[in-house]
């Protein structure tokens with residue numbers, strides 16, 4: 001009788017390479033898991049590609065773009081007169097050595 005290529009148990013059927021039922025199912029399970037992971041990665045990859053294309057199209061600079069001259073800002077003269085009203089009092093929040 002043939003034996004499993006992985007665990008040396010007798011191989012029940014020869015549907016795969018020489019494997020026992022347990023190893024065969026494990027291999028199938030691995031295969032399913034890998035396919036799922038692969039599909040997820042492919043989907044993620046597609047999403048990233050789309051996002052990159054989106055960002056690239058947004059980031060293209062139009063070097064020939066005309067920049068309008070800014071509207072003139074209001075201008076004029078201000079006349080002020082400063083009046084001395086004494087030294088401001090310390091806030092007392094820091095460096096309050098005398099208190």
Ligand SMILES: [Zn+2]
Pocket residue numbers: 004005006007008009019020021022023024
């Ligand atoms: Zn086996």
